[in-house]
Amino acid sequence: MSAYQLMIKPCGPACNLNCTYCYYLPKQRMFDGSATRMSDLTLEEITRQYISSHGSGTITFAWQGGEPTLAGLDFFRKALELQEKYRPPGMMIENTLQTNGTLLDDRWCRFLHEERFLVGLSADGPPSLHDIYRVDRTGEPTSGKVVQASRLLRRHRVEFNTLTVVDRENARHPLQVYRYLRNVIGSRHMQFIPCVEPKGFERVPPQGRDAKDLPTIGDDAARPGTERSVVTEWSVDPVDYGSFMTMIFDEWLQKDVGRVFVINFEVALASWMGLPPTACSFAEHCGDALVAEHDGSIYSCDHYVYPEHRLGRIQEVELSEMVSSDQQARFGREKARGLPAQCRECEFLFACHGECPRNRFIRNPDGGTGLNYLCPGLRRFFIHVGPWMKLMADGIRAGRTAEDIARAQAPGRERERADRPSGNGRGGMVSGHPRSCRPPEAGVPPPDQGRR
Numbered sequence: 065m066s067a068y069q070l071m072i073k074p075c076g077p078a079c080n081l082n083c084t085y086c087y088y089l090p091k092q093r094m095f096d097g098s099a100t101r102m103s104d105l106t107l108e109e110i111t112r113q114y115i116s117s118h119g120s121g122t123i124t125f126a127w128q129g130g131e132p133t134l135a136g137l138d139f140f141r142k143a144l145e146l147q148e149k150y151r152p153p154g155m156m157i158e159n160t161l162q163t164n165g166t167l168l169d170d171r172w173c174r175f176l177h178e179e180r181f182l183v184g185l186s187a188d189g190p191p192s193l194h195d196i197y198r199v200d201r202t203g204e205p206t207s208g209k210v211v212q213a214s215r216l217l218r219r220h221r222v223e224f225n226t227l228t229v230v231d232r233e234n235a236r237h238p239l240q241v242y243r244y245l246r247n248v249i250g251s252r253h254m255q256f257i258p259c260v261e262p263k264g265f266e267r268v269p270p271q272g273r274d275a276k277d278l279p280t281i282g283d284d285a286a287r288p289g290t291e292r293s294v295v296t297e298w299s300v301d302p303v304d305y306g307s308f309m310t311m312i313f314d315e316w317l318q319k320d321v322g323r324v325f326v327i328n329f330e331v332a333l334a335s336w337m338g339l340p341p342t343a344c345s346f347a348e349h350c351g352d353a354l355v356a357e358h359d360g361s362i363y364s365c366d367h368y369v370y371p372e373h374r375l376g377r378i379q380e381v382e383l384s385e386m387v388s389s390d391q392q393a394r395f396g397r398e399k400a401r402g403l404p405a406q407c408r409e410c411e412f413l414f415a416c417h418g419e420c421p422r423n424r425f426i427r428n429p430d431g432g433t434g435l436n437y438l439c440p441g442l443r444r445f446f447i448h449v450g451p452w453m454k455l456m457a458d459g460i461r462a463g464r465t466a467e468d469i470a471r472a473q474a475p476g477r478e479r480e481r482a483d484r485p486s487g488n489g490r491g492g493m494v495s496g497h498p499r500s501c502r503p504p505e506a507g508v509p510p511p512d513q514g515r516r
């Protein structure tokens with residue numbers, strides 16, 4: 065069995081916020097009637113089986129939601145006790161927690177620091193952008209609480225990354241978003257996740273749509289905010305997404321290489337260096353990032369939590385059986401098998417691999433299906449960063465650091481004062497990025513990050 069990661073949802077889709085673009089809140093209807101917190105018995109079964117199916121080495125428990133802190137501190141204390149109970153000699157266990165940050169306080173942060181959790185904090189930019197979609201259950205803004213959470217995390221020296229959903233609005237303000245994360249939130253490890261939601265995604269799984277309803281690349285229907293659009297109005301425009309990433313790349317190259325780590329750039333650099341992709345979206349195959357729901361159900365991927373992609377329940381089928389099942393193997397292979405001609409012939413296939421299958425609902429000009437909605441933006445990004453990635457990859461192979469290479473190539477390069485040191489000394493990616501908090505977009509190959 066290949067190495068795999070398990071994202072665990074102690075409270076399922078339950079959340080104290082009501083973000084407009086959340087793809088997981090609608091899952092509540094799938095779990096009607098079941099308790100919203102994982103029972104101790106289920107937690108123990110997941111812990112035991114996850115550990116025993118790995119045997120040795122390092123494994124990561126990636127806690128996510130909904131909002132996982134709703135499970136309470138005692139739940140996590142219990143989780144650590146169980147990890148210790150089943151951990152064989154020599155195995156290293158790491159814990160990551162993806163949170164909206166609004167429930168963090170001194171007690172939480174002391175615990176997270178002492179237990180060496182890596183935290184992923186959701187932050188979409190300054191209040192004028194963050195609060196458009198990230199609101200609580202009464203529609204109130206949440207940006208103030210996120211700033212407060214970032215201060216607490218820094219005060220208690222908790223390692224954290226930021227996770228930013230790139231939506232239709234903040235995509236038009238890349239530098240405002242990036243500078244806010246860097247200067248106000250104090251993020252030194254960032255990840256940007258495009259918001260792409262086909263209308264009706266709550267009921268219809270990706271690849272479940274009728275081919276005749278798929279728009280062709282370049283059509284109005286393949287962009288948000290148009291009358292015939294097939295995506296929600298908050299989905300990012302594919303071209304804006306490309307511009308967003310390239311503008312942030314330029315700012316980063318000019319000022320921040322070596323002290324701010326952007327997972328998206330690390331992933332691209334790994335591809336240019338010929339290393340295995342470090343995010344599942346850009347890997348050749350899927351299948352190594354499963355989800356354990358609060359009731360013990362196991363699904364193929366965080367973005368495929370639909371009845372059709374349920375592998376079983378941990379109380380009834382061994383986790384190792386589900387991971388190596390034919391169903392999961394088919395799911396993993398389908399990513400490469402489903403590539404359209406446009407991708408197979410693309411010069412960036414080695415770095416893109418058609419991106420995540422959940423976003424493949426566009427037609428090629430020749431009528432073929434399976435093209436990625438984000439393709440125009442992905443191409444724009446790869447064309448822009450390609451020469452730089454090649455330079456960096458060659459330089460790193462020759463023993464230079466990414467920072468030296470950037471300094472030599474960008475003469476006007478300046479640095480702004482850093483308010484905290486970069487790097488946390490754990491893990492490591494091509495240019496020194498430490499481990500990510502979420503399996504899905506940074507991990508073993510890290511599964512693709514979802515967003516909350």
Ligand code: SF4
Nearest residue numbers: 344345350365420512
């Ligand atoms: S998030 Fe996308 S690329 Fe990653 S495992 Fe799931 S389907 Fe595959």
Ligand code: SF4
Nearest residue numbers: 407410416418436439
């Ligand atoms: S850039 Fe577009 S055509 Fe090229 S591999 Fe990615 S999705 Fe396919």
